[in-house]
Amino acid sequence: MSLYRLVYYSENRISSSVADLQAEVEEILTQSRRNNALVGVTGALMFSSGYFGQVLEGPQAAVEATFERIQQDPRHGDVALLEFAPTDTRSFDTWAMAYVGEDSALFAHLGPETGFDSDKITGEALFNRLRAMVATNAAVA
Amino acid sequence: MTNVKNSMASCCISELSFQSLCMLSPAEKLTTGRPSEGPDGSPPSVATTLHITHGVVTDVAGGPTDLFGGRAVPGKPLVDLLDEAEKFGFLPGGTAASINTALAARQSKQLLSLADGRSIMVATEFAAADDMTLHFVDVSFAVQMTLSQQRDVLTGLPNRVELLRRLNEHLASPASLPQTAVLYVDLDRFKMVNDTLGHPIGDALLKLVVERMQRLLAPKDVLARLGGDEFVILQAEGEQPHAAEVLASRIIEIVGRTYLLQGHSVQVGASVGIALAATDGKTPEELIKNADLALFKAKSAGRGTFRFFTDAMDREIQERRALEIDLRRAIIMQELSLVYQPQFEIDGNKLVGFESLVRWSTSERGSVSPAQFIPLAEETGIIDQLGEWVLRTACKEAARWPEPLTVSVNLSPVQFKSPKLVSIIVGALSSAGLPPSRLDLEITEGALIENTETVLLMLNQIKAMGIKVSIDDFGTGYSSLSYLQKFPFDKIKIDQSFIRSLETNADSAAIVRAVTALGKSLGMMTIAEGVETESQLELIARDGCAQVQGYLTGRPLAADAAAELISTRT
Ligand SMILES: Cc1cc2nc3c(=O)[nH]c(=O)nc-3n(C[C@H](O)[C@H](O)[C@H](O)COP(=O)(O)O)c2cc1C
Numbered sequence: 001m002s003l004y005r006l007v008y009y010s011e012n013r014i015s016s017s018v019a020d021l022q023a024e025v026e027e028i029l030t031q032s033r034r035n036n037a038l039v040g041v042t043g044a045l046m047f048s049s050g051y052f053g054q055v056l057e058g059p060q061a062a063v064e065a066t067f068e069r070i071q072q073d074p075r076h077g078d079v080a081l082l083e084f085a086p087t088d089t090r091s092f093d094t095w096a097m098a099y100v101g102e103d104s105a106l107f108a109h110l111g112p113e114t115g116f117d118s119d120k121i122t123g124e125a126l127f128n129r130l131r132a133m134v135a136t137n138a139a140v141a
Numbered sequence: 142m143t144n145v146k147n148s149m150a151s152c153c154i155s156e157l158s159f160q161s162l163c164m165l166s167p168a169e170k171l172t173t174g175r176p177s178e179g180p181d182g183s184p185p186s187v188a189t190t191l192h193i194t195h196g197v198v199t200d201v202a203g204g205p206t207d208l209f210g211g212r213a214v215p216g217k218p219l220v221d222l223l224d225e226a227e228k229f230g231f232l233p234g235g236t237a238a239s240i241n242t243a244l245a246a247r248q249s250k251q252l253l254s255l256a257d258g259r260s261i262m263v264a265t266e267f268a269a270a271d272d273m274t275l276h277f278v279d280v281s282f283a284v285q286m287t288l289s290q291q292r293d294v295l296t297g298l299p300n301r302v303e304l305l306r307r308l309n310e311h312l313a314s315p316a317s318l319p320q321t322a323v324l325y326v327d328l329d330r331f332k333m334v335n336d337t338l339g340h341p342i343g344d345a346l347l348k349l350v351v352e353r354m355q356r357l358l359a360p361k362d363v364l365a366r367l368g369g370d371e372f373v374i375l376q377a378e379g380e381q382p383h384a385a386e387v388l389a390s391r392i393i394e395i396v397g398r399t400y401l402l403q404g405h406s407v408q409v410g411a412s413v414g415i416a417l418a419a420t421d422g423k424t425p426e427e428l429i430k431n432a433d434l435a436l437f438k439a440k441s442a443g444r445g446t447f448r449f450f451t452d453a454m455d456r457e458i459q460e461r462r463a464l465e466i467d468l469r470r471a472i473i474m475q476e477l478s479l480v481y482q483p484q485f486e487i488d489g490n491k492l493v494g495f496e497s498l499v500r501w502s503t504s505e506r507g508s509v510s511p512a513q514f515i516p517l518a519e520e521t522g523i524i525d526q527l528g529e530w531v532l533r534t535a536c537k538e539a540a541r542w543p544e545p546l547t548v549s550v551n552l553s554p555v556q557f558k559s560p561k562l563v564s565i566i567v568g569a570l571s572s573a574g575l576p577p578s579r580l581d582l583e584i585t586e587g588a589l590i591e592n593t594e595t596v597l598l599m600l601n602q603i604k605a606m607g608i609k610v611s612i613d614d615f616g617t618g619y620s621s622l623s624y625l626q627k628f629p630f631d632k633i634k635i636d637q638s639f640i641r642s643l644e645t646n647a648d649s650a651a652i653v654r655a656v657t658a659l660g661k662s663l664g665m666m667t668i669a670e671g672v673e674t675e676s677q678l679e680l681i682a683r684d685g686c687a688q689v690q691g692y693l694t695g696r697p698l699a700a701d702a703a704a705e706l707i708s709t710r711t
Contacts, residue, residue, distance in 0.1 A: 004404070064401040071398045072353055081399050084406050 003090070004063045006056045007083040010076040012049060021049065024075055032095055041066050042092045052076050057090045188261060188277040193219050195271045208232070208261070208277050244273070252280070260284040293366040295344055296351045304365035308375055308425035312418060320378050321418035322385035325432035326354070326392060328370035329410035329444040342402050346409065349400055357391050373429060381417050382449060389413040389447035397445060412439040413447035421450045434458055465521055467503060468514055472526055477501050479534050480697035483706060484549070484668060484690045487682045492710045494547030494581065496690060497535040498697050499527070519555045528556045529565050536573035536580060538700050542707055549581040551613065554588040557596045563603060570608075577607040583634065584610065586618035589627065600628055611668075616652055625663060633660050635686065637671025643680050650680065657685040 014024045025047065036042065041058035054070075056063050071079060188208045192200035201213045209226050223237035236253060240263060243251045253261040262280040267273045291303035299307065311317055328350065335343035347370065354364055354372065361377035376385055396411040414436025422428035435450040442448065471477055481495035499515075502508035518524040532550055539548035556562050570577055582603065588596055604610055611632035612624065616639055625633075635656055642649040653669070660667040669681045672691030681689065698706060 002404075006401075060404055064403075067401050068349060071400075072356060072395055077394070079398055081406055084401060084404075086404075 002060055002086050003057065003088070004060045005083060005085060005087040005091075006043075006054075006063050006067055006081070008052075008054055008067075008079055008081050010052045010054075010079040012047060012051055012075075013077050014075050016049065028075070035069075036066065036095045039066065042090055042095050044092050044095075055092065057087065057092060060086075188279055189213065190277070191219070191222075191275045193273050193275065196220065198222060252284075293368075296348060296366050298351060298372075299363060299365040301365065301367050304363065304367070304373055304375065304429075305425045307363050307365075308428070311375060311377060312425065317377065317418075319419045320381060320384075322376040322379065322381055322388075323416045323418065323422075323428040323432045324374040324376060324385060324389060324392075324447075325414040325416075325429065325436040326372040326374065326396075327412050327414075327436055327440065328396070329412055329440075331370035331409050334407055334409060338402075338405055338407070342405065342407070345402050346400055346407055349402070350396055350409070350411075353395050354392055357388060357395060373432065381419065382415070385415045385417070385449075386447070389415060393445055393447065410445040412436060412444050414439055414450065415447060416450040431455070461517065464509075464514065464517060465523070467506070468501070468518060468523055468527075471501055471503065472523070472530060476503055477527070477530065478699070479531065479538065480699055481538070481548070481703040482690055482697040483695035483703070484688055485694050487678070487687060487689050492546065492707065493688060494549065494579075495539075495698075495703055496549040496583070497531065497538075497551075499531055515553070519553055522555075524553050524555045525559050528553060529569070532566060532569040533572065536569045536575045538703075539579060540573045540575045541704065543711055544576075545579060546707065546711075547579045547581045547609065548575075549583050549611065551583045552588065554585065554590070557588050557592070557599060563599055566603060566608065567606070578609070581609040581611055581632065583613040585613045586624055589624050593627070597628060604629070615656065622659075625659070625665070629663075630665050632666040632668055632688075635667060635669045635681075637669075637691075640669050640671045640677055640681065640691070641673070643677050644674075650684070653681060653686065654684045657681075657687075660687075661685065 012021075014021050028045070032045065036056075036058075039058065039062035041056055041062050043054060043056040043058075046053040056066055058066075188203075190202040191198055191213055196218055198213055198215055198217045198219060200215065203211075203213070209222065210229065212225055212229075213222055220237075220241065223232065223240055226232045227234060227237045233253070240251065243263075244265060247267055249265050249267070251263040253263060259279055259281045260283075262276075262278045264276045264278060265273055266276075291299060291306075293300045308323070311321065331343070331346070334346055347366075351364070351366070351372075354374070358364060358374065359376075359378060363375040363377070365373050365375075367373055374388070376388060379385065379388075392413060393411050396409070400407045400409070414432045414434065416422055416428045416432035416435060418428060421431045431450040431454075434454045435448045438454055439446050439448040478500050479497045480500055481497055483492055484494050484496060485491060486493050499511055500508065501511070501514055515524070518527050535548050535550045539546070542548075552562075559565075566580075566582070569575075570580060584600075600610055609631040610628070611634055612630045613634045614636045615633045617636045618624075633656060635653055639649040639652050643653065657667045659665075666688065667686050668688035668690060669677075669686045670690045672678055672681065672689050672693050674693060677691075678689060678693060695706070
């Protein structure tokens with residue numbers, strides 16, 4: 001089964017209270033950890049109070065099934081698919097999560113906890129990459 | 142029967158569940174106790190036959206699959222046998238009691254359902270007072286057939302028949318009326334997915350769409366598939382019309398999100414029409430029909446949106462139907478006519494030809510605008526007949542004009558769907574005796590959007606015969622430029638919206654200049670239509686446009702008046 005990489009960008013629709021955001025993010029973390037490990041999906045989720053950005057890597061069917069669930073999640077909307085294509089290598093060994101944006105102290109624990117390797121790619125870097133892709137209107141397969 | 146077989150039978154039967162029994166249609170659906178045939182037409186497999194005298198098993202005939210795992214032996218009381226069978230899991234819990242009750246009531250038929258999907262009919266022959274024979278018959282195939290008449294095979298959803306039954310049942314209780322809505326959902330662009338990615342992906346997409354919609358429904362709602370990409374939802378409970386509106390918006394949003402299917406990313410949309418049980422119809426059929434009407438409105442409002450049914454929609458549809466009938470009659474009764482608007486070369490003010498335009502007036506309606514009846518003709522398929530009439534009439538008229546005056550005829554995108562189009566054009570030319578070079582066919586970009594390859598093939602055939610082909614309304618579509626690359630048009634007709642705003646909008650002037658320059662470099666003639674003032678004429682002339690058509694240089698004329706114009710101008 002060929003390896004695929006998927007990158008999307010979406011609008012955060014979790015109510016703006018920090019407590020809600022924390023609770024929901026914890027929940028997404030738990031769900032993703034459990035489900036993704038089961039089907040061999042790795043990647044990274046970056047979020048701010050306004051946006052989510054996510055990379056999913058894994059067997060095609062697993063990525064498709066995971067994304068289909070994510071698509072129906074009311075916690076976000078306006079999901080913009082930036083990339084969905086076969087890839088030779090994974091750029092993430094595990095499933096990682098990081099917060100980008102103001103108040104980063106609130107979510108500082110997430111990086112170490114999920115193995116988010118800030119040396120490899122920082123949240124900002126990915127977000128910038130996502131943004132750049134949006135700006136240049138990168139083709140979606 | 143060997144032990145191995147026994148244990149296999151028992152492990153199937155131990156998975157019996159009442160859930161599946163409850164889901165089955167009532168036994169009355171199986172109109173007769175006629176034993177069903179196997180899928181290959183083989184005789185039914187009778188699981189077990191028990192002969193009971195005075196409540197005790199006296200004779201046993203085990204079929205290929207003995208339901209009782211060898212426990213049915215002569216001398217055993219039936220009550221014990223059933224109890225045991227239940228305890229050991231051969232029969233689903235509670236079955237023993239219900240069989241006993243049925244027998245006591247001398248009920249001759251009962252349907253059991255096993256978790257492995259098999260359905261077992263217990264058919265009892267009551268002989269003497271205390272003498273009976275119980276046939277346990279596998280009727281799975283018949284049950285499946287019955288279910289398949291109620292369910293859509295691809296998605297497993299209720300089909301139209303089943304939907305109507307549920308709606309009927311639901312509407313029977315007056316209390317539910319104010320709470321009930323019928324939502325007609327239709328996918329946008331689904332056909333394109335099917336056409337470009339193939340039916341297997343189209344089918345997989347439909348299943349995902351169904352899953353997404355099902356998640357949005359309340360437990361009592363019913364989602365049915367009426368075929369293709371059309372679905373109907375019976376929304377059973379909610380404060381209407383708010384609840385329906387919320388559901389419709391959710392469906393449009395969620396169904397419209399990207400799908401990933403076998404490596405492809407796929408996008409479809411949904412449009413929704415809503416009818417409320419309280420106001421918009423008395424019968425299920427009427428509610429569905431009115432929701433469908435509202436859907437039609439949602440689709441024409443640009444898709445990806447919802448509309449509630451209104452009485453005005455109903456009136457409109459009646460009027461449309463009346464207009465359709467009149468239009469069909471008009472073609473037969475020759476109530477249609479053509480007028481001809483002159484086209485001039487700007488340089489030298491020389492008459493080069495006419496565009497034929499169709500007119501329709503009736504004694505009751507007065508003159509009906511083509512903007513009204515052409516779309517109707519396109520939607521109803523009348524356009525083929527209408528288009529052929531226009532071609533024949535225009536060619537016949539043009540044949541009376543001196544060489545080399547041309548006649549332009551508009552072709553609707555819909556006409557390209559008919560494989561006969563080319564032969565119809567040839568027929569019109571030959572029966573009129575008009576040289577192909579004097580016919581100029583005007584098409585819009587719309588003709589090239591769908592089935593581009595087929596349309597280009599037809600256009601090339603047309604062009605190869607020497608007929609001219611022009612692109613009409615140029616600049617109004619999304620990708621006008623790319624079409625110029627696909628086909629060597631003879632002429633570009635700059636849309637009148639640019640001409641009209643020439644003096645007030647600098648962009649329009651820039652566009653006109655660019656198009657004429659483009660035409661020159663591609664070797665295509667440019668003509669401006671809708672020219673109404675001297676200053677517009679001056680501007681297009683300055684910008685390099687070669688030909689002109691419009692009220693300023695000549696209104697559309699009846700055939701005789703056109704002939705008269707020709708005689709004064711040539
Ligand atoms: C932005 C965002 C990213 C998510 N990422 C994942 C993910 O990578 N894996 C996953 O299983 N669920 C993810 N979810 C959660 C899913 O939408 C869904 O709620 C979850 O998979 C349900 O899992 P459960 O049925 O095991 O509870 C994400 C949700 C959001 C809002």
